[in-house]
Amino acid sequence: MKxxxxxxxxxxxxxxxxxxxxxxxxxxxxxxxxQSLVPLLNMRLAAPAHLVDVNWLAELDEVACDPGGVRxxxxxxxxxxxxxxxxxxxxxxxxxxxxxxxxxxxxxRGTVVGSLVHADPAAELPAVLVLLGGSVELASAGNGxxxxxxADFFVGPLESALRPGELATAAVFxxxxxxxxxxxxxxxxxHGDYAVCGAGVLVRLDQGLRVASARAALISVxxxxxxxxxxxxxxxxxxxxxxxxxxxxLAAAAVDPDDDIHATAAYRRHLAGVLxxxxxxxxxxxxxxxxxxxxxx
Amino acid sequence: xxxxxxxxxxxxxxxxxTVAVPARRLxxxxxxxxxxxxxxxxxxxxxxxxxxxxxxxxxxxRSCLLFAVGVDGAEITTVEGCRSAGGGLGPVQQAFQDCHxxxxxxxxxxxxxxxxxxxxxxxxxxxEQARQAIGGxxxxxxxxxxxxxxxxRAAEILKAEGSGEPQGxxxxxxEGSGEPQGxxxVEQExxx
Numbered sequence: 001m002k003x004x005x006x007x008x009x010x011x012x013x014x015x016x017x018x019x020x021x022x023x024x025x026x027x028x029x030x031x032x033x034x035q036s037l038v039p040l041l042n043m044r045l046a047a048p049a050h051l052v053d054v055n056w057l058a059e060l061d062e063v064a065c066d067p068g069g070v071r072x073x074x075x076x077x078x079x080x081x082x083x084x085x086x087x088x089x090x091x092x093x094x095x096x097x098x099x100x101x102x103x104x105x106x107x108x109r110g111t112v113v114g115s116l117v118h119a120d121p122a123a124e125l126p127a128v129l130v131l132l133g134g135s136v137e138l139a140s141a142g143n144g145x146x147x148x149x150x151a152d153f154f155v156g157p158l159e160s161a162l163r164p165g166e167l168a169t170a171a172v173f174x175x176x177x178x179x180x181x182x183x184x185x186x187x188x189x190x191h192g193d194y195a196v197c198g199a200g201v202l203v204r205l206d207q208g209l210r211v212a213s214a215r216a217a218l219i220s221v222x223x224x225x226x227x228x229x230x231x232x233x234x235x236x237x238x239x240x241x242x243x244x245x246x247x248x249x250l251a252a253a254a255v256d257p258d259d260d261i262h263a264t265a266a267y268r269r270h271l272a273g274v275l276x277x278x279x280x281x282x283x284x285x286x287x288x289x290x291x292x293x294x295x296x297x
Numbered sequence: 298x299x300x301x302x303x304x305x306x307x308x309x310x311x312x313x314x315t316v317a318v319p320a321r322r323l324x325x326x327x328x329x330x331x332x333x334x335x336x337x338x339x340x341x342x343x344x345x346x347x348x349x350x351x352x353x354x355x356x357x358x359r360s361c362l363l364f365a366v367g368v369d370g371a372e373i374t375t376v377e378g379c380r381s382a383g384g385g386l387g388p389v390q391q392a393f394q395d396c397h398x399x400x401x402x403x404x405x406x407x408x409x410x411x412x413x414x415x416x417x418x419x420x421x422x423x424x425e426q427a428r429q430a431i432g433g434x435x436x437x438x439x440x441x442x443x444x445x446x447x448x449x450r451a452a453e454i455l456k457a458e459g460s461g462e463p464q465g466x467x468x469x470x471x472e473g474s475g476e477p478q479g480x481x482x483v484e485q486e487x488x489x
Contacts, residue, residue, distance in 0.1 A: 008320030039343035103433025
């Protein structure tokens with residue numbers, strides 16, 4: 001199908017974009033990569049009266065790595081972040097998870113910040129942001145900008161803390177502390193489809209290569225990404241011989257998935273356990289590797 | 298009520314065009330209806346099937362998920378632009394013919410553009426990588442085996458072209474010029 005008619009706005013600066021968004025309020029929608037929005041428009045599940053195309057705002061085309069982490073501007077494409085060596089070094093979980101977002105063709109246009117704002121419970125990047133304790137920067141005309149922590153940003157399925165008139169200008173993915181390793185695993189019916197369940201895990205090792213802390217974030221098993229602290233299951237255990245299955249049991253107990261046409265709740269819960277256990281093992285191995293290649297603390 | 302039109306500049310397959318389109322005109326429809334380039338096929342129109350894939354500034358994208366006005370100024374390559382310099386079949390198209398990589402042909406334009414871009418960055422893929430490269434394109438006829446073979450064959454043709462050898466004439470060619478389908482049927486059985 002074809003989208004309903006809308007008024008098209010192409011602001012040249014962020015200030016102009018915010019002015020338009022303030023004016024159109026509830027009737028406006030931001031167009032960035034459009035890889036989730038345009039399907040909704042084509043199927044007429046959404047029909048905003050105004051589209052504000054932010055793809056021309058060069059000031060938002062940013063991937064900046066510093067000791068604190070990776071700052072991704074609103075129109076940085078998935079593919080750019082995926083292949084950015086600095087981003088991969090600072091926050092390996094970004095590349096690990098972005099590789100599971102749809103296909104190259106979609107990642108060439110879709111944006112990282114757009115995936116966050118879209119807040120699909122089956123999407124990878126919201127869980128990555130939650131797992132890392134990142135944040136999203138929201139700007140609006142007259143009110144300056146505010147920063148919302150991941151834990152507060154995802155409100156429900158396809159619902160974020162973004163208010164009408166606001167523009168998400170950037171997201172910050174903090175660099176995990178020294179001694180950390182991460183892994184992303186998901187299962188989809190076909191490669192590139194939405195995950196039936198997915199798990200990101202971040203493990204931090206101490207100087208004796210024992211697990212100091214571990215946590216997971218799971219997708220497609222709740223209305224928003226589900227964070228799970230795995231430290232009780234893995235803490236103090238060796239990086240290559242911890243009780244991964246116990247970590248999986250913690251994750252399975254923490255999620256409350258629904259049945260749908262793709263999978264039963266029981267199967268999703270089973271996957272939450274298996275994927276978390278495997279990702280935890282892989283994350284710990286990765287942490288040990290990174291410690292090895294970086295030398296001692 | 299008539300919708301406002303937006304003047305939009307596109308360079309399509311090397312030729313500059315200026316069109317006046319409503320904002321909601323999808324790039325896929327702009328190419329087909331406004332420019333008459335019907336090689337780009339529209340399958341699902343929500344980004345799943347990949348039939349409408351074109352190259353935007355060299356990168357494969359779903360043209361049904363882009364508004365023409367949103368790519369104002371871009372260079373677009375459609376399947377019509379994937380032919381050889383002499384106007385005949387381009388390397389990827391030739392490979393599809395060699396390997397029987399299409400049946401009804403509806404999905405083929407999206408495969409050809411996707412594979413053209415992929416091989417530029419990955420000139421020597423393994424079979425597994427070839428399979429991954431076409432993961433975002435759906436085909437309901439072939440069962441994919443011959444399309445995977447076509448990716449590998451196209452890489453061979455491009456390599457031969459790059460080294461100045463005649464197309465398809467390299468002795469190490471997997472398929473061999475006299476055996477268009479090569480080992481693909483065997484592969485197909487083995488994969489099941």
